[in-house]
Amino acid sequence: MSARRSPFQRIGLLLLRPGALLRAVAVACVAAALLVPSCERPQSRVAAAVVLDLSLSVDPAATVEALQLAERLEQDAASFVVVPFADRAIPLASVAEARELELIDSSSTTRRAGPWARAIDRSASDLAAALDAARTSLDRSHVGNVIAITDGVATRGDAERAARAFAADGLRLHTVPAATQAQPPTIVALRLQAPPLAGLEAAAEVEIVSSEATSIELESRLGDGERRSRTVELEPGRNLVALPLEFEREGPTPLALRIAGASSRWIETFEVQPPRRLLAVEGGGPTSPLWSVLQRRGWQVDRRAPEQLPTRAADLAAWQVVVLSDVAGTRVSPARQAALRDWVLAGGNVLFAAGPETYGEEGWSDGALEEVLPLHFRLEEEEPKVALMIALDKSYSMKGEKITLAKEATKAALGELQDEQLFGLVAFDWNTFDVVPLQPAAERDEIRARIDRIEPSAQTNFYPALDSCLRQLSAVDEEIEVRHVILISDGKTYPDDYEGLVARMRAAEITVSTVAVGEEADRELLEQIADWGAGQSYFVRDAARVQRILLDEARQKSDRTLVEERLEAVAGEPSLALRGIDLQSAPPLRGYQTMEPTDEGRVVLRIGDDKPLLAVRQSGLGTAWVFASDLAPRWSAEWIAWEGWARLWSQLLADATESEFVAAERLEVSRRGSDFTLEAELRTEGGRYVDGAQVEVRLSGAADPRTVPLRQVAPGRYTAETQIPPAPGADLRFQLLVDQRPVTQRTLYYPQVDERTPAVTQTEQLRSLAQLTGGAYDPDYETLLDPAGRTAGRQVPLWPWAVAIALACVLTELALHRLGRD
Incomplete structure (x- = not known):
């Protein structure tokens, strides 16, 4: 009796039979094939996509060369696609198909239905669309290189955006420049x-x-x-x-x-x-360069002395703006101030700019004009404690008129001080003479007599004189708030450590201003001393101007309302006058006049947290501005050189007068290709924005006349975008309608289509597009097919092998079965 076999033994005996084994393998292979298995095989062959520019701007000879290059790439690339483009892009499998394309120019021929509906219109070019088509048409089982043969002149699309998508997909874009076709200017x-x-x-x-x-x-x-x-x-x-x-x-x-x-x-x-007229009224200081800036920007600038201002408001009607620049109130009579006030209330516009001349109890404070200004002049009851010293060059080169005028200027400066304020005078040539030791200014007659006895002699050396000023000013009472030195010289001094000396003066809270008299003065050093000493630097060719400078310096130091130091302007309340101006790039001002804002005024610029610099007030029907610094090179020297200075004043004055001089309804028309942008700005006669209006533009002269509604996008601003098909030679008329009322009209000649506009190959743009993707600009042929170290994974299907093995097993099993039966 034979032993019983286990199931595993029976299976083993079964598998030992050749036919059964072959059937089992066939079944397993069929099951595997149904799963559609595959494996990835790295390879570095290049798939090429040629972007071919067929627009009107490309020279025909360049197009012939581009087709020849494309045919060569078609032969050598592992995979190939060509993308001809103009107004649109059409991916094709071969250059032969590209040669068969229908090309039309809709700017000179009417587009028809039928075969032409699929033609390329050469009157426009969309490089971005062609790049997108090439990217999506490439065989990704190979390394992808796109070759754009174009002049880079596009009338629509964003080619840079399309190129960035190449970089994200690991594709390279090589750009080959095509010559542009010659067109009339x-x-x-x-x-x-x-x-x-x-x-x-x-x-x-x-x-x-x-x-x-x-x-x-x-x-x-x-x-x-x-x-x-x-x-x-x-x-x-x-x-x-x-x-x-x-x-x-x-x-x-x-x-x-x-x-x-x-x-x-x-x-x-x-x-x-209507012409914009401005009346410029200046005091006796330096002339402001603002007038020439405004003349270049379309203003008619008339200039008058303060004493020539009209005494009746009606006589100011010839001007839209009056600018008062560093004008002493004592030079404008009460009747003239009243006329200015009444004119502003009736709709006039005034800009008041400060300066050394504008302070004082008998100036503008409590005057008629102050009633409409946004800032009030602040007068301190108590005079500041001041110590002023003058270092005067009495070298031999000062002989004659120079020393006489300088002495008179020194005495005039003395006259500006109060009795209890301190005054001192150091004269110098090679030696230093303490002509007037630092003392109260009360003994003016004695001090003037000492000044008169100064006689010129010897050479110039002003280091010891400054050192004497330092010594005397350092010894004064600590309660002295202002310690200031004015150095006057017309010659070259001996070298020494002036920077170190002035640094010690600044440590003792002493400021230094300098006056260079004549061309022989050591201007560079004097300017440096003033800069180190936080003071002002002056240069005069005529010694007669020294007195004016000393008067201003003495006046400024002896009064609390004038501040001369480096000051930064910061933004206050919003204003259209500041639009587009970068205040952070503004240099410091060198001085200003302290004022107090009124309840009705708005502070647009400030010094620090609470000191007003520029303010505006709507007074009656007019506008009044106050600038607490000046418009001249004294306090605003660095601001005048700043690019925002001219723009600030131009915008401020334009905004102040806009309701009178600029049409209350503006219409701007711009276009790119067939895309038009319409922008309207609406204001009332008083200059306020118009919101919520029904705004439309009636278009005529185009193939499809129509009315385009505009949407509001900002206070008083309305916009719309529309397309107008090319209509070369047509006069397009755009009429602005506000609440169905015609208000203004623009007529534009529609020039020839953009593709017929003369152009040169956009070399820099093509170079930039290639660099975005790691590609090359105008490369050699080998580079076009170079994988540059990149590989692409090619998917190899395995199911055919499984089916083949299954079929082989079945055939073998059938053969064995036949042999066994025979």
Whole structure:
């Protein structure tokens, strides 16, 4: 009796049978094939996508060369796709298909239905769309290289955005520059540097694009005036041409531009405004450069002395703004101050700028004009405790008129001090003489007599004189609040440690100002001493001006309302006058006048936390501004050199007068390709923004006239975007409607399509796009197919092998079965 076999033994015997084993393997392979297995095999062959620019701006010869390069890449690349593009991109499998594409120019031919609906329109170019199409069409089982053959001139799309997507996908973009097609010069933009004002010249800037260096005749006609022509030399690319204009009268005025012998022209209608007139009234200080800045920006600036101001408000109606710059109140009679006040209340605008002349009990304080100003003049009851010393050069070079004028100036400065304030005088040549030891200024007759006895002699050495001032000022009572030295010299001194000496003076809270008299003075050193000493530096060719300087210095140091030190301006309440101005880049001011804000005033700029610098007040129908510093190079020397200075005053004055001189409704039209942006700004006659209005633009002159509604995006600002199909040669008229009421109109000539605008190959843009992806600009052929160390994982399917093994097992089992039966 045979032993019973276990199940495992029975299976083992079964498997030992060849036929059963083959059937089991076949079943296992079929089951594996149903799972569709695969494995990844790294490889470094390159798949190439050629982006081919067929737009009008590309030179035909460059297109032929691009097709030849694409055919070569088609032969050598592991995988290939070509993406011809103009207004749109079409991925194709071969260059032969690209050669069969239908190319049209819709700017000169009407697009038809049928086969042309799938054609490429060469009158536009969208490089971004072509790059996106190439990225999505590449065979990702190979290393991806995209070769863009283009001039880089695009009328739509964001090519940089598309290139960044390449970098994220690990693709390389190589850019090959294509030459641009020569086109006639074209006018592409017209800009006015300032609002057009009746009766005044305006500077216009015409932007002309040319494919090559050439000479043209630019014709212009303003309004119904005569046609003018001028020769303009052009360089390849964009050219800016200055065009002087003079608008004769107010109201809509068209300006027509044309390039003789070419189809390019430009028509734009400007709303000419009444002339803006400003009355500048200055004291006796340095002339402000603001007047020339305003003249360049379209202002008519009239200048008068303070004593020539009108005594009646009606006589100020000729001006829209009156600027008072460092004017002493004693020079403007009560009747003239009252006229200014009444004029502001009736709608006038005044800017009051301070300075050394504007303080004092008999100045502007409690005057009629102060009633409408945003700041009040603050007068201290108690005079500050002051010690003032003058170091006067009495070397031989000062002989004659110089020493006489200098002595008179010194006596005038003495007269500005109160009896209890201290005064001292050190005269120097090679030696130092304490002419007036530091003492109260009460004994003026004795002090003046000592000053008169000074006689010039010997050479200049002012180090010991400054040292004497330091010694005397250091010995005064600690209650002395102001310790100041004024150094006057006309010559060169001996070298010494002046910086160290002035540093000791500053440690003793002594400030130093300097006056360089004549061209022979050591100006550089004197300027350095004033800078180290936190004072003012002056240069005069005429010694007669010394007295004015000493008077200002003595007056400023002996009065609390004037502060001369380096001061930083910080923003206060919001104001349109400050738009676009970076106050953090502003240099320090060197002085200001202390004032107090009124309840009705708004402080726009401050010194520190609570000291007003620039303030505004709506007084009646007019506006009053006060600037507590000056407009001249004394306190504002560094501000004048700051780029924000001119912009601040231009914006401040423009905003103050905008309701009178700028159309209450503005319409701006800009375009890129067929995309137009419409922007309107609405204000009332009083200058306030208009919100919640129904704002529309009526478009005529286009193929589809229509009315475009604008949406409000900010106080008084409305905008809309719309598309206008290319209509070369058409005059487009944009009429602004507010609550269905026509208010203003702009007429623009639609120039030829952008692709016909002359251009040069955008080398820098193409270089930048390549760099974004690690690609190369204008590379050799080998680089185009170089994987650059990159690999791509190719998926290899395994299920065919499993099916093949299963089939082999089945066939083998059948063969064994047949053999066994035989």
